[in-house]
Amino acid sequence: MSIPILSILVFLPLAGCLLLLPAWNCRRLARPIALVVALTELTLALWLYASWKGLAVNPFPQGFLLLEDAPWIPAFGIRYTLALDGISLLMIMLTAIVFCVGLAVSWDSIKERTSLFLSMMLVMEAGIMGVFLALDLALFYLFWEMMLIPMFFLIGIWGHGRRLYSTLKFFLFTMSGSLLMLLAIIALHLLYAQQTGVSSFQLQELLKVQLPLETQLWLYAAFFLAFAIKFPLFPLHTWLPDAHTDAPTAGSVILAGLLLKTGSYALIRFGYPLFPQAAQMMTPLFYSLALIGIFYASLVAFAQQDMKRLIAYSSIGHMGYVAIGIAAWQPVALSGAIIQMANHGVTTAALFCMVGMLDERAHTREIAAFGGLWGKLPLWSFFFLLFAVTAMGVPGLNNFVGEFLILAGTIKSSPLVAVLAFCGIVFPLIYMVRLVQEVVFQKERQPLSLNDLNPREIGILAILALLDIWMGIHPAPLLEMLHVPVQLLTGGTP
Amino acid sequence: MTAEQLLAIMPLLILAGGSVLLLLTGAVRPGGYLYGIAAACAAAALIWSIAMPADAVMPGLAITSFSRFFSVFLYGTGLVALLLAWEYNCRRGITGEEFPATLLFALTGMGAACAANNLVMLFIGLESFTFAFYIMVAIERRSEHGGEAGLKYLLNGTLSAALLSMGIALIYCSRGTLRLAELVAMQVIDPLFIAGSCLVLLGLAFKLSLVPAHLWTPDVYQGAPAPVTALLSTASKAASLAALLLFIPLVESWRGIHDIFWMLALLSFVSGNLAALLQRSIKRMLAWSSIAQMGYVALSLVAAPSGGRPAAVFYAVMYAAAGLATFGAVSLLSGDHDRDELEQYRGLGYRNPAAGAALAVALFSLAGIPPTAGFMAKFAIFAAALRSGETSLAIMAILTALVAVFFYLRVVVTLYMKSPEGQPDHAPPLSVAGMTALAIPTLTTLFLGIYPQPLLELLKRILP
Numbered sequence: 037m038s039i040p041i042l043s044i045l046v047f048l049p050l051a052g053c054l055l056l057l058p059a060w061n062c063r064r065l066a067r068p069i070a071l072v073v074a075l076t077e078l079t080l081a082l083w084l085y086a087s088w089k090g091l092a093v094n095p096f097p098q099g100f101l102l103l104e105d106a107p108w109i110p111a112f113g114i115r116y117t118l119a120l121d122g123i124s125l126l127m128i129m130l131t132a133i134v135f136c137v138g139l140a141v142s143w144d145s146i147k148e149r150t151s152l153f154l155s156m157m158l159v160m161e162a163g164i165m166g167v168f169l170a171l172d173l174a175l176f177y178l179f180w181e182m183m184l185i186p187m188f189f190l191i192g193i194w195g196h197g198r199r200l201y202s203t204l205k206f207f208l209f210t211m212s213g214s215l216l217m218l219l220a221i222i223a224l225h226l227l228y229a230q231q232t233g234v235s236s237f238q239l240q241e242l243l244k245v246q247l248p249l250e251t252q253l254w255l256y257a258a259f260f261l262a263f264a265i266k267f268p269l270f271p272l273h274t275w276l277p278d279a280h281t282d283a284p285t286a287g288s289v290i291l292a293g294l295l296l297k298t299g300s301y302a303l304i305r306f307g308y309p310l311f312p313q314a315a316q317m318m319t320p321l322f323y324s325l326a327l328i329g330i331f332y333a334s335l336v337a338f339a340q341q342d343m344k345r346l347i348a349y350s351s352i353g354h355m356g357y358v359a360i361g362i363a364a365w366q367p368v369a370l371s372g373a374i375i376q377m378a379n380h381g382v383t384t385a386a387l388f389c390m391v392g393m394l395d396e397r398a399h400t401r402e403i404a405a406f407g408g409l410w411g412k413l414p415l416w417s418f419f420f421l422l423f424a425v426t427a428m429g430v431p432g433l434n435n436f437v438g439e440f441l442i443l444a445g446t447i448k449s450s451p452l453v454a455v456l457a458f459c460g461i462v463f464p465l466i467y468m469v470r471l472v473q474e475v476v477f478q479k480e481r482q483p484l485s486l487n488d489l490n491p492r493e494i495g496i497l498a499i500l501a502l503l504d505i506w507m508g509i510h511p512a513p514l515l516e517m518l519h520v521p522v523q524l525l526t527g528g529t530p
Numbered sequence: 531m532t533a534e535q536l537l538a539i540m541p542l543l544i545l546a547g548g549s550v551l552l553l554l555t556g557a558v559r560p561g562g563y564l565y566g567i568a569a570a571c572a573a574a575a576l577i578w579s580i581a582m583p584a585d586a587v588m589p590g591l592a593i594t595s596f597s598r599f600f601s602v603f604l605y606g607t608g609l610v611a612l613l614l615a616w617e618y619n620c621r622r623g624i625t626g627e628e629f630p631a632t633l634l635f636a637l638t639g640m641g642a643a644c645a646a647n648n649l650v651m652l653f654i655g656l657e658s659f660t661f662a663f664y665i666m667v668a669i670e671r672r673s674e675h676g677g678e679a680g681l682k683y684l685l686n687g688t689l690s691a692a693l694l695s696m697g698i699a700l701i702y703c704s705r706g707t708l709r710l711a712e713l714v715a716m717q718v719i720d721p722l723f724i725a726g727s728c729l730v731l732l733g734l735a736f737k738l739s740l741v742p743a744h745l746w747t748p749d750v751y752q753g754a755p756a757p758v759t760a761l762l763s764t765a766s767k768a769a770s771l772a773a774l775l776l777f778i779p780l781v782e783s784w785r786g787i788h789d790i791f792w793m794l795a796l797l798s799f800v801s802g803n804l805a806a807l808l809q810r811s812i813k814r815m816l817a818w819s820s821i822a823q824m825g826y827v828a829l830s831l832v833a834a835p836s837g838g839r840p841a842a843v844f845y846a847v848m849y850a851a852a853g854l855a856t857f858g859a860v861s862l863l864s865g866d867h868d869r870d871e872l873e874q875y876r877g878l879g880y881r882n883p884a885a886g887a888a889l890a891v892a893l894f895s896l897a898g899i900p901p902t903a904g905f906m907a908k909f910a911i912f913a914a915a916l917r918s919g920e921t922s923l924a925i926m927a928i929l930t931a932l933v934a935v936f937f938y939l940r941v942v943v944t945l946y947m948k949s950p951e952g953q954p955d956h957a958p959p960l961s962v963a964g965m966t967a968l969a970i971p972t973l974t975t976l977f978l979g980i981y982p983q984p985l986l987e988l989l990k991r992i993l994p
Contacts, residue, residue: 108981108983109906109981109982109983109986110983111982111983111986111987111990112909112910112913112986149880174909177900178900178901178905181899181900181905182900182901184899185894185899188939188942189946189947192943192946192947193946193947199947200943200947200948203943203947204936204939204940204943207935207939208932208935208936211899211932211935212932215928215929215931215932216925216928218908218909218912218928219912219916219924219925219928222909222912222913222916223916223921225913226913226916226917
């Protein structure tokens, strides 16, 4: 294929930043420009989705649908390698959707320094696209860190509450993991160079390296730490509630919808394939951290007074299921985990949007301040109920599909974990029912004069709701897309 | 002297001649235009070094690709510092000829130091630019800190000069020659030679402000005018690094050199980063951070046998770009008094977007975050360190780098995330010279962060 469509996906948002420059002081002009860029990204992603079967006829090695490769820094052996398979395609679509949602939801709420905000959003979109597409470890690392800077500014400039504390905490937590991963990446590269005499950071090459178990464990530990912080796994999750709560709505949407997924994606793409034995050995630890996370985060979520914080903690719990699906490393559970990443991305993005909308109206997110919204904000309440029910994992909606596949896949290899995780499913039910009951149904506690959703907000939520329902009722096309890469990853034949 | 030799040392002649010319014209008619002449001389020397790739050997000096690379690098740094000083000094009434003339003289010394082929010339080069800095650090007579800084730098610098000359004398006693090429050939280790080498290394450690020879740094950086600090923290260190790279081959066969650099590196990046964490003054913070950054350079010199030298020089180039941009932004944002307290930078990123952005990019580069040159530089030194098996040192370096991220980001937080309440003074608008002086290092930082290949290739070629 002659058009470097993957490079366009990565660099179009950066070009969009340049487009914003002439309209820097004109908010009316800047917002449509950014949205058009994000919509173009979405169109490209959907076009790739529409044509993936055609691309799969002549796949590149290792089942990649598209591959772009060029030398970049030969002095270090770093290449510019982007590749697309079913997993990254799903993540790309999620990224494109979540960014459109993020831009749309902050359309009116960001009144100060709008152009800077929009350019930060676009830079972050480029970084996240890069993370999901890069196949060269050094390039991957570059994007991995690049996406931190815009998020740092998003929380710090447009956030609320203790935003400075939260943004520094977020940055330092993620940096601490990734710096050690950088050392591990370099070490892996040197070991490969020692064994073959060629210097490369490409995943396909590095997979060939022979590692003694001890080395593998050390390197895997460094990778795992970086990914576990992003995931986030207990006890490395403490940055998440602060960052999510204090970020502006668009920031929370992107944090929960996408940034957490980069950790799980990278574990699937790099962690397990590069260090299979070490990953196998660490599975019990991974399982137990995931289970503790599910129980602990759900209990903490139950005690929250702030709606945004509650949803932030629920994210930790939901990502625990993704962790279990990955830890099982078995086709069904892994497909479930990947689907669940997309499900959680959509659902949590929607919940954060809704809390943001309520916050804009009532200027508070305290659960205790609300009550009886069903009568006053019927549309808002309808959507909130829908997304809350989705988060509980009710059949027919998308979270159920992911959780079901994860548990079905896990129960064969580790029945105990599956049973415990199954018990954990009850928790979202409890805290979400409490949330809905207190906010939507109970008697009104404070007289608040609120307007219901406007057409823009209805549009955003309707699209997300349709996605939830579609992925819940008919996940087959997505699972089909994941089938080949998942089989290849878990060592089966496609 | 043949015509070829003359052509090869022409940049040095331009600079020295320009310095004398400035002193003469300045005596007749002082004024801001002298900075323009000085900038033109530095630019001429820079262009000559790039355009006339002529190797030549003469008594004391050897113009090689190594020296030409460093000349270009140092003259470029000097040019940016001149542009920074132009506006800053005119604002403060330092319009005499002494500043630009001294700066050109410093550049001459640096050019000589990195082209030296015997130890005496190395010493003369190093001391002549240090001498120029004694003047420039204390040039602002009204400043209450300037005199103190000047005296501190003078006392420490004299000590380092004494150590250097004593070391060179001991080496001469042991070997009977001062020519670098002959000294490299004699790799016999004897106590006298080791003692001399250690003294020379200690003297150079002073100039690079490596721990434990670093104590002058924070006071001098804080007290000196900001453009001088910009030059002192970048060009002076780069020239000293060039001298160090010329000297290291002499002692390479001695195992102790590895341990010395190991300790210097560890002490520098640990104490530099930890002390920077505690600073409230931005110049002191940058001073301690520069100590830490030099620790990373020393780390790559520990790994010199396995490709650490190109990494060290790449790191120095990155640091020079970042140092010029940070101290440059400080000098351009300062009015009659240097804007030194961190709190004075609240919300400045919006009131002065160009300077704020340059400062932020430079700080991200110092913190080693992509897509800036700092990331590539850290990548290069960690790769070199791991390749030579220094895993524990590399891990400690990366953990202290994490500490560094915090205090660099704290400045970015102040710039962009704190409201500028209670900050009545408006930052002066930037002049063309000031904009250029900020744009050059900032664009270099971004370019090297995205496409470092040409520089890496060049460094591999010129460094053994």
